[in-house]
Amino acid sequence: YIVFTDLDGTLLDHHSYSHAPAQPALNLLESLDVPVILNSSKTLQEIEHIASGLHQSYPRIAENGSLIANPDTDTVHTFGGDYERICEVLEGLRTQYGYQFKGFHDWTPEQLAKDTGLPLDAAIRAGAREGSEPIRWLDTDDRLERFRENLAAEGLTLNRGGRYWHVMWQADKAQAMEYLVKTYTVDNQRPIVIALGDGPNDKNMLAAADIAVIVYNPDGVVIDLPHREGQQVIRTTLAGPSGWNEAIQQIINT
Numbered sequence: 001y002i003v004f005t006d007l008d009g010t011l012l013d014h015h016s017y018s019h020a021p022a023q024p025a026l027n028l029l030e031s032l033d034v035p036v037i038l039n040s041s042k043t044l045q046e047i048e049h050i051a052s053g054l055h056q057s058y059p060r061i062a063e064n065g066s067l068i069a070n071p072d073t074d075t076v077h078t079f080g081g082d083y084e085r086i087c088e089v090l091e092g093l094r095t096q097y098g099y100q101f102k103g104f105h106d107w108t109p110e111q112l113a114k115d116t117g118l119p120l121d122a123a124i125r126a127g128a129r130e131g132s133e134p135i136r137w138l139d140t141d142d143r144l145e146r147f148r149e150n151l152a153a154e155g156l157t158l159n160r161g162g163r164y165w166h167v168m169w170q171a172d173k174a175q176a177m178e179y180l181v182k183t184y185t186v187d188n189q190r191p192i193v194i195a196l197g198d199g200p201n202d203k204n205m206l207a208a209a210d211i212a213v214i215v216y217n218p219d220g221v222v223i224d225l226p227h228r229e230g231q232q233v234i235r236t237t238l239a240g241p242s243g244w245n246e247a248i249q250q251i252i253n254t
């Protein structure tokens, strides 16, 4: 097996950011040497901080599939283009069409802390973007569709996050997962892929897994996966890390 997991609302509780209820399942996976790959919209700095709390050093996927970092080799693989170019395009569109939005690059660390509700040190990690820019849209809904087309003309995509829209290149959590599964495929033996997620931006990753675990999200929308022959889909009854624990124990012990 190999496990790919979303963080907020999946491995981490939405409110406390704790993974504690998933600890028994994490221990079980560790005893079986099953890699657990964190796959999130967060930055590498944020994920590294979380990974150090989990005492694990597997590769990790950041910014919705835009980057993969491998702590063992100290390398970062990037899908798409760079962050500075994203900000340049955003500035250009703002000047040309007068779009109303605020991006993380518009804010000082203090303003970022205020808007996200994160403590200053965590806000600084969230602001260390390398491949995607979260923006707060302050304009109308129909102008958002025009904005999306303007971005597409520059090779950029717009993806719904929790609170923000994420402007990024052609990357996604599923593509980055597939890239890593290949590196874990030895002698044509592809590991069984377990993916866990709770939100719309996890859908592609869940659809591509052998075992998809849809973690119950009391505040979120219901994720429906198209039926695929041979794929096992598990919906947890518990939310966040408790659901994570429930599903992994069930998979490993059957």
Ligand code: 2M8
Binding pocket: 008, 041, 042, 043, 046, 116, 118, 126, 134, 160, 161, 162, 163, 164, 165
């Ligand atoms: C951003 O992501 C969240 C979750 O999807 C959102 O869009 O609401 C991310 O950029 C992340 O790096 C950051 O920690 C979070 C802070 O609320 O916002």
Ligand code: MG
Binding pocket: 006, 007, 008, 009, 010, 197, 198, 199
């Ligand atoms: Mg989530």
